[in-house]
Amino acid sequence: MNAITSPENAVVSREEWLEARRRLLQLEKEETRLRDRVRAERRALPWVRIDKDYVFRAADGEKRLADLFDGRSQLIVYHFMLGPDWDAGCTGCSFHSDHVDGTLAHLNHHDVTYVAVSRAPIEKIEAYRKRMGWKFPWVSSYGSDFNYDFHVSFTPDDLAKGTVHYNFTEIPREQAHDELPGLSAFYRNGKGEVFHTYSTYARGGEELIGTLMILDRAPFGRNEEAIMDFVKRHDEYEPAQASASSCCH
Template sequence: MNVVASPMNPVVSREEWLEARRRLLQLEKEETRLRDKVRTERRALPWVKMDKDYVFQTPEGEKHLSDLFDGRSQLLVYHFMMGPEWDAGCVGCSFHSDHVDGTLAHLNHHDVTYVAVSRAPIDKIMAYKARMAWKFPWVSSHGSDFNFDFHVSFTPEDLAKKTVYYNFRATPSADAHDELPGLSAFYRNDKGDIFHTYSTYARGGEELIGTLMVLDPARFGRNEEGTMDFVMRHDEYEPAMESEASSCCH
């Protein structure tokens, strides 16, 4: 990878550096307190009771939304961009998914089930999952309204309009694709009632991508001109493959 050219920062004495670092520390503390406040507000959000059932295709056969909880009370659904005609998943979603398998034991122990959902048929999903050597559960919503109801999939008719509804607002269709990413949370009580408790879209799930968090303190940080423009599928980095273009779609 070519590092973006950048002038050297000022070189100062250790004392001057400590003074500048302490000023930055104050901003970092403000960021941490704000992040804690946001998390508190997130947990306090009202819920919406799910009054519509959804059926998903899985390697074990059809499953309903309630089945995806796998006996736990909390479910996180990652809206993975992979449409019915795609043979490979979105590069950005693949980048996110490289970070999931190591969390599964901890999530499950904490009464949380994680599942990725895409509109691609289950055979295409399983083929790409095998290519990427992932272990997390991944199911197909092909043929259901699930992706459309959660505003992460759009028909050609939707995209022909000036705007689509994404990230809780009207978004210019020129900035949209037939598939877009997101993360939704659900809770299932002892009676079996299911509630939608939270969703986030666009860059809302960025904190789940550990590589970005590790890059941030490095000298050049993420070293990007556009959001995650440096990312490729993990089997496409040199010298593995150079031919297929890296994009956030397919």
């Protein structure tokens, strides 16, 4: 269980609390309106046609990028950090992926397919998927330029240069790794043409992690010193113990 650092919030009357809460509500409404503006700008982004023939390996054989749509017109690719020589998937990517399976029926019904892509061979992906108990589609880009073209994987030569291109800028080698996280969106039209419509990196996909959104409303929030420093793979947590102050006895 993550150690809780208790803040020293003021204790006030109900009337004072309501006044403070209404002030916060105005900020929350501003945030909602800004989020709506950002979403509109995201939908209005220009697109880039994908002309390269990317080949992936799935558990049931070889697939092209257009095949990953699985008959739908929209595709979300999660760039899952699992390199060819890694023993396990990234902890943060695993945390994200714990939230995916329950959304698949809703996404598919809305003409959206979700697929995770990693550079690890498909055998390693399938072994880790079995360990984690996930059902979402997950393919290997091993031997493909896909991860490199979308700036989520880096060669030793890339890393030796001192900076790498990530999140639409150059970042220092110290902040980089051979694999980094991201999410990309694609559209496939009636003629079978595929377009890249959007990508986000670093903390850009944070809103997809429902646990964080719930924690943000809890009394102590995320209670972290570094980003997601409390997160472990879900089979690595110690058994949760009921709080001594629990109302359930």
